[in-house]
Amino acid sequence: MDTGDALRDDLTRVAAWIEGYYEHPERYRVLPDVEPGDVTAALPPDAPELGEPLERILDDFERIVVPATTHWNHPRFFAYFATSAAPAAVAAEALAAALDVKAMLWRTSPAATELEEVTMRWLRGLLGLPRDWTGVIYDTASIAGFTALAAAREALDLDIRDAGMAGRALPPLRMYVTGETHSHVEKAAIALGVGRNHVVRIPCDEAFRMRPDALAYRIEADVAAGMRPLAIVATVGTTSTTSVDPVPQIAAIARRHGVWLHVDAAYAGIAAILPELRGLLAGVEHAHSLVVNPHKWMFVPMDCSVLFLRNEAVVRRAFSIVPEFVLTTPEPDAVNYMDYGLQLGRRFRALKLWFVLRRFGAEGIRERLRSHIALAQELAQWVRDEPDWEVLAPHPLSVVCFRFAPRGSDEARLEALNAAIVQAVNATGEAFISHTKIAGRYAIRLAIGNLRTMRSDVEHAWRLLKSEARKRL
Ligand code: PLP
Numbered sequence: 001m002d003t004g005d006a007l008r009d010d011l012t013r014v015a016a017w018i019e020g021y022y023e024h025p026e027r028y029r030v031l032p033d034v035e036p037g038d039v040t041a042a043l044p045p046d047a048p049e050l051g052e053p054l055e056r057i058l059d060d061f062e063r064i065v066v067p068a069t070t071h072w073n074h075p076r077f078f079a080y081f082a083t084s085a086a087p088a089a090v091a092a093e094a095l096a097a098a099l100d101v102k103a104m105l106w107r108t109s110p111a112a113t114e115l116e117e118v119t120m121r122w123l124r125g126l127l128g129l130p131r132d133w134t135g136v137i138y139d140t141a142s143i144a145g146f147t148a149l150a151a152a153r154e155a156l157d158l159d160i161r162d163a164g165m166a167g168r169a170l171p172p173l174r175m176y177v178t179g180e181t182h183s184h185v186e187k188a189a190i191a192l193g194v195g196r197n198h199v200v201r202i203p204c205d206e207a208f209r210m211r212p213d214a215l216a217y218r219i220e221a222d223v224a225a226g227m228r229p230l231a232i233v234a235t236v237g238t239t240s241t242t243s244v245d246p247v248p249q250i251a252a253i254a255r256r257h258g259v260w261l262h263v264d265a266a267y268a269g270i271a272a273i274l275p276e277l278r279g280l281l282a283g284v285e286h287a288h289s290l291v292v293n294p295h296k297w298m299f300v301p302m303d304c305s306v307l308f309l310r311n312e313a314v315v316r317r318a319f320s321i322v323p324e325f326v327l328t329t330p331e332p333d334a335v336n337y338m339d340y341g342l343q344l345g346r347r348f349r350a351l352k353l354w355f356v357l358r359r360f361g362a363e364g365i366r367e368r369l370r371s372h373i374a375l376a377q378e379l380a381q382w383v384r385d386e387p388d389w390e391v392l393a394p395h396p397l398s399v400v401c402f403r404f405a406p407r408g409s410d411e412a413r414l415e416a417l418n419a420a421i422v423q424a425v426n427a428t429g430e431a432f433i434s435h436t437k438i439a440g441r442y443a444i445r446l447a448i449g450n451l452r453t454m455r456s457d458v459e460h461a462w463r464l465l466k467s468e469a470r471k472r473l
Contacts, residue, residue, distance in 0.1 A: 010054040017062070022087055025073040025452065029429030034068045070432070075452040076461055079434035081239075081267050081399075082449035085301035088359035092352035093301060102345030106334030109348065113335055116350035119357065123306060126273045126362055127292065130285050134312040136340045137304060137349045141266035141291045142184035144307035145233075147315060147341045148289035149175070149188045152231040152260035154318035155288075161318065165193045171228040175199045176218065178210045178245070180238040182264060194230060207394055208243035208438070210234060216253050223257070231260040234287075236280055237268020240436040240445070241393040241401055244268065248283030261287040266305065268397055270297040271373075274366055288314075297372075297398075297449050298365060300356050304349045315340050372398040372448045375458050379446060382462055388469075392443045401436060401443040404469040415442035417472055424468040431461040 042064045071077060073084050103112035120135030138144040153160055158170060173194045177185050179201050189199045200222070202215045219229050232254050234245040247263060254261035263284050265272075269292030272281045284290050290308045294300040309315060320339040338344050360368070376398040383389045383402045393401045403418045422435050422444055436445045446461065 006054075010058075013055070013058060017058070018087075018090060022073070025071055026075055028066070028069075028071045028074060030071050030074040030077050030432040031426055031429055032068050032070060033429065039064060039068045073450070073452070074432070075450055075454065075457045076431040077450055078446045078448065078453075078458075078461055079432045080447060081296050082447045082453070083296055083302075084299060084450040084452060086299040086356050086359060086451065088355040089300050089352040092355035096348040096351045099348060101348050103348055104338035104344050104346060105336045106331045110334075112346075112348040112350060113337060115348075115354055116337065117335060119350045119353045120306065120308075122357055123292075123294075123353075124308065127269065127281060127308075128272060128278050129281070129290070129308055130310070133290075133308045133310055135306050135308045136312070136315070136337070137306055137353070138341065139303040139305060139347075139349075140295075141182070141264065141293050141305045142187065143341070144291045144305045145182075145184050145262065145264060146188040146191060147319075148260075148262045148291070148307055148309070149185070149231055149233075150192060150318045151309070151314040152262065152288065153192055153194075155260055155314050156228065156230065158228075160193075171226055172198050173230040174219075174222050174227050175230050176202055176215055176232040176259075178202050178204050178208075178235070178238075180204060180208050180240055180243060181233055181235055182239050182266070185233050185264075198227075204243075208238060208241050210245040210250060212246055212249035212253060215250060216256075219253065219257050219259065229257055229259040231262055233262045233264055236263055236265035236284075237271075237397065239267070241395075241438060242268055242397045242399045243394065244280060244396070246283075247281075247287065251283045251286035255286060260289070263287045263290040266291050266293040267296045270294065271369055271397055273362060274369055294353055294356070297369065298353075298356065299360070299368070299451055300352050304353055312340070368451060369398075372453070375448050375453065375455060376400050376446075378455070379448075379458050379462060386466070392438050392441060398448040399445060401438055401445050403441070403443055404465075406473060411441065417469075418442050418444055420472060421465060421468040424471075425461070425464045428464060431457075431464055433461065433465070 101109035101112050103109040106113045116137055124133055124135055138147065175185065175189055175194060175198065177199055186196055186199050189196055200218055202210050202218060205211050222229060232250060234247050234250045236244050236247065251261055265281065268280055269290065271277045288310050291305060293305045295302045295304045316339045319341055337346050376395060380391050380395050380400045383391050388404060388406045389402060390405045391400065391402045403414060404421060405414055409417065419442060422433055426432055433444060433446050436443050448458065
């Protein structure tokens with residue numbers, strides 16, 4: 001049993017390691033120089049029969065795990081959506097692990113339950129959401145989105161919860177998305193028995209936003225053909241280009257047809273904490289559900305995704321089952337979070353969110369978001385100012401999509417060229433950049449969102465990209 005001095009020594013070593021790591025995460029390669037199987041080969045095939053001292057385990061952590069880690073905390077991690085963990089939140093995670101509550105019922109953790117309620121009200125206020133909306137924390141936007149869509153299915157009143165979908169005459173259920181919508185919606189359609197063929201991709205305009213006219217036309221045609229619209233998913237900040245679907249117009253169509261509107265603002269929604277970007281969430285007050293991810297752009301470590309609901313009772317109707325074994329003294333006025341999704345036991349995620357909100361304050365978060373957005377705008381200008389480079393999509397937030405496009409090259413050559421540049425930059429270990437396809441064109445995609453990213457880091461990545469491009473001219 002690790003108690004007393006031994007535990008203190010172990011934790012002291014862990015704390016020292018974390019402190020050193022956060023002081024200089026840039027001393028590691030962003031992408032480790034390892035091949036698949038290297039980590040496995042360094043580890044024994046079977047679990048140890050006898051316990052080992054923590055010191056030896058930590059030695060192996062430093063020797064085997066750290067060098068084979070992709071360092072998301074590195075200031076030159078620019079891939080996907082760049083994220084990073086605030087040290088205060090890391091401390092909160094250690095405390096949450098120490099408490100190790102399973103917050104399924106209020107009774108099984110009054111503090112975890114009520115801290116979640118309070119932080120959800122705080123976040124709702126910061127985002128300017130309606131005061132009667134309820135926030136609930138899930139692990140990821142994928143699961144929060146699935147939960148919202150399960151509620152949308154329940155709201156159809158087709159008795160699917162009890163009778164299921166097979167062996168009876170039900171209309172095909174339809175979900176409306178675009179080609180830019182995140183793939184978790186399709187997974188939800190699989191899991192909810194809707195079927196991938198009923199996920200309808202509405203065309204986008206030239207700025208990669210859902211076209212409301214095409215949405216209205218499609219829904220009307222589907223209804224006329226005897227189908228039943230289940231949900232529209234609008235995205236505020238698409239994964240590829242961070243485009244923003246026109247939520248007010250989409251909401252009007254959803255209202256006209258009585259369709260559930262889910263807004264996926266996993267990355268960009270957090271930016272609505274900035275008064276000047278509050279407009280990003282215009283129209284969401286008419287939606288039924290909205291997802292934002294503090295683990296993406298609010299410096300809360302993975303995992304922490306928030307689902308805001310206009311009417312949380314529908315989620316409870318979709319999921320609430322009270323097994324006899326969890327019943328303790330019923331608390332009629334308390335929230336029991338096991339009623340809000342698939343999970344019974346839940347982690348104490350509100351603790352790290354509470355720590356970040358208090359440690360930075362709303363102004364501290366705003367300052368950091370503004371700095372990321374400003375850096376992205378600067379990068380876009382550098383790209384525009386450089387001959388043979390072009391920006392490929394609007395960049396309202398902290399992601400820029402662009403490419404090297406020397407004159408006279410066809411699309412196939414440009415794709416090969418830019419893919420080679422990205423690969424070469426990533427192979428240096430000095431930066432990690434990902435790519436996307438925009439209207440079929442290969443784009444270098446650079447995302448800024450890390451607490452430690454400075455202007456010099458973005459300059460460094462831009463220099464590497466230009467240097468690799470020059471080598472290939
Ligand atoms: N929605 C959008 C718009 C995203 O960009 C992402 C991930 O990048 C997700 C959902 C999925 O997020 P999570 O990893 O929390 O499931």
